[in-house]
Amino acid sequence: MDVLVCGAGVAGAALAYWLRHHGFTPTVVERAPRVRAGGYAAGLRGEALDVLDRMALLERAEALDLRLGDTAMADEYAALPVAVRAGDLEILRDDLAGLLYQATRREVEYVFGDSIATLEQTVGDVRVTFDRGQPRRFDLVAGADGLYSRIRSLVFGPPELFVRHLGLYTAVFGLPGHFGTEEGGRVHRVPGKAAAVLGTRDGTRARAALHFASGPLAYDRDDAGQHKRIVAGRFADEGRLVRRLLEEMRGAKDLFFEANAQVEMHRWFSGRVVLLGDAGYCAASASGRGASQALIGAYILAGELAADGGHARAFAAYEREMRGFVAEHQHLGREGADQFFLGTPPQEGLDRTTAARPYLIRLKDYVPGFAAERPSPGRAAR
Numbered sequence: 001m002d003v004l005v006c007g008a009g010v011a012g013a014a015l016a017y018w019l020r021h022h023g024f025t026p027t028v029v030e031r032a033p034r035v036r037a038g039g040y041a042a043g044l045r046g047e048a049l050d051v052l053d054r055m056a057l058l059e060r061a062e063a064l065d066l067r068l069g070d071t072a073m074a075d076e077y078a079a080l081p082v083a084v085r086a087g088d089l090e091i092l093r094d095d096l097a098g099l100l101y102q103a104t105r106r107e108v109e110y111v112f113g114d115s116i117a118t119l120e121q122t123v124g125d126v127r128v129t130f131d132r133g134q135p136r137r138f139d140l141v142a143g144a145d146g147l148y149s150r151i152r153s154l155v156f157g158p159p160e161l162f163v164r165h166l167g168l169y170t171a172v173f174g175l176p177g178h179f180g181t182e183e184g185g186r187v188h189r190v191p192g193k194a195a196a197v198l199g200t201r202d203g204t205r206a207r208a209a210l211h212f213a214s215g216p217l218a219y220d221r222d223d224a225g226q227h228k229r230i231v232a233g234r235f236a237d238e239g240r241l242v243r244r245l246l247e248e249m250r251g252a253k254d255l256f257f258e259a260n261a262q263v264e265m266h267r268w269f270s271g272r273v274v275l276l277g278d279a280g281y282c283a284a285s286a287s288g289r290g291a292s293q294a295l296i297g298a299y300i301l302a303g304e305l306a307a308d309g310g311h312a313r314a315f316a317a318y319e320r321e322m323r324g325f326v327a328e329h330q331h332l333g334r335e336g337a338d339q340f341f342l343g344t345p346p347q348e349g350l351d352r353t354t355a356a357r358p359y360l361i362r363l364k365d366y367v368p369g370f371a372a373e374r375p376s377p378g379r380a381a382r
């Protein structure tokens, strides 16, 4: 089966891995010219760690864990408006995306700098045209193209129908490594705004995150210059640290600027097209769970497709397995966003609530014999 995956983020690359593993032929089309850099820490916990382990990537991911031996991080997490620190493993988002890409690039066809223009579903396949490449046919199409998914727009309807804004925006960009050493863990916080600096343990890379409260803003999502002006306008006159961050932002090439928003859909598939990760069920940055649910969703979707019964059964089973888990994450996302508006968040309380929540997903053993061979690192970490 030929499967077209739209988007080479965490969800898309992880799906490509598992599809290949189960004997499918995935093609990944990514709008950007390469795997996108940028982003803050992705918190991974529970079954997401099991998925990485089953991909034999856990050790490499652990080597990139931001928290080990870094006491400054603890202070930073304590003051963050989002629940990100409840992860058992904290890894830069682009380190994770890069790890997944490296693990798949030799066996998977990646088409960068292109996107899907139209989709036509027939009884037996999906006819796809691209912005740049030649038309092709595929057996299935998976939309892993993020919060403002084009696949979702083409097949299910415009974002207004599905994207729920949580009243909060986040901007993240890279800083020179010395920022992490000098300012790592520093947080600036005033009502409705927060800024924080994060550095890698080796002192080579650092990131800034700026969060601000706002109703929905109208802007061009592809215009980084406009994003910078919006952020700079919101954070004018906020003291020395923020002033330095804004100076760095001016030259940043990797600015990620997005609303904290959730995607709410009654159905994640239609015919031969299925949605995965933020495209189908974004839980918002404030949940700290986007990467975890993308990894787990990819594992389950590919595993169900590999089981007997055809794609319609597989898509329905995937959705059934994931629903409760996603609902939980979306609850966390709304709670995380609410904390932001309550001034200094009682983060310990939030963490305890998070830790006390049941894990609603049990990974099926799509990889025969695996569970018998090794204990689950996700469960061990709890």
Ligand SMILES: Cc1cc2nc3c(=O)[nH]c(=O)nc-3n(C[C@H](O)[C@H](O)[C@H](O)COP(=O)(O)OP(=O)(O)OC[C@H]3O[C@@H](n4cnc5c(N)ncnc54)[C@H](O)[C@@H]3O)c2cc1C
Pocket: 006, 007, 008, 009, 010, 011, 012, 029, 030, 031, 032, 036, 037, 038, 039, 040, 041, 042, 093, 114, 115, 116, 144, 145, 146, 147, 148, 149, 150, 151, 172, 256, 276, 277, 278, 279, 284, 285, 286, 288, 290, 291, 294
């Ligand atoms: C550069 C970047 C930085 C991020 N930073 C943060 C952060 O700091 N904090 C946070 O909580 N979340 C962040 N996120 C979102 C986070 O990565 C996701 O919530 C989570 O990892 C689930 O990933 P996903 O693969 O479903 O979606 P995404 O990570 O959004 O990946 C979607 C991919 O699809 C590609 N794409 C989009 N539209 C098209 C199209 N029309 N055609 C082809 N490809 C397309 C995108 O370029 C991207 O590579 C960031 C995402 C990106 C892309």
